[in-house]
Amino acid sequence: MDIQAFIQQSCGRWFTQRTCHQIGNLSSEAQSAQLCMEKLSLEDKAVLDLCEAANTEPTLVQCAAKISWQGQGFQVQPQETGELLLVAISNAPNQGEMLQQVGSAPFMRLNFHIDGDQRLILTGTQDQLHLEERVWFASPNLRLRISLLKQANQLYQATWYSEVRMGVLPEPAPEELPHAASTK
Numbered sequence: 001m002d003i004q005a006f007i008q009q010s011c012g013r014w015f016t017q018r019t020c021h022q023i024g025n026l027s028s029e030a031q032s033a034q035l036c037m038e039k040l041s042l043e044d045k046a047v048l049d050l051c052e053a054a055n056t057e058p059t060l061v062q063c064a065a066k067i068s069w070q071g072q073g074f075q076v077q078p079q080e081t082g083e084l085l086l087v088a089i090s091n092a093p094n095q096g097e098m099l100q101q102v103g104s105a106p107f108m109r110l111n112f113h114i115d116g117d118q119r120l121i122l123t124g125t126q127d128q129l130h131l132e133e134r135v136w137f138a139s140p141n142l143r144l145r146i147s148l149l150k151q152a153n154q155l156y157q158a159t160w161y162s163e164v165r166m167g168v169l170p171e172p173a174p175e176e177l178p179h180a181a182s183t184k
Helices: 003-010 045-053
Strands: 012-022 027-040 061-073 080-092 095-102 108-114 120-126 129-139 142-151 154-165
Touching: 003 027, 003 061, 003 080, 003 108, 003 129, 012 061, 027 080, 045 061, 045 080, 045 095
Parallel strands: none
Antiparallel strands: 012 027, 012 154, 027 061, 061 080, 080 095, 095 108, 108 120, 120 129, 129 142, 142 154
């Protein structure tokens, strides 16, 4: 699977359950959310603006997506909403860089690769925090994620996500369908 196929398979509406463990103060927090992930055109203004901000050539963009969410904690917490823009930049189908921007916050540049077990692995460092995230499909409608944050080589936070697709798999765009073999 390449990054374009991984993003396409991730598109749709998802129900997410998250458990976040703060290692230093021995606390945990649970939250549920609804995610909506949609593939964006490579000419989308948000994609081009992010490429410009990252001083990256737009012709290197493999695919882009927008993730929006609406979440609610299991305790008395205000409802949380947000948006995340993802732009995959690569000369190779299974590895490259991922530009990530949450709302109007500064973007983050992550490295990505898809391993032999079809897991998307993201890594990056920003403000002395090192992120490692693994995302994989247990089935077409069940996606799992684990996110680790480290500070000064010490595990700071570990988060587990299970995501269940709400509805059916998205249809691939006509240009993404394999060409039929000729029987002539």
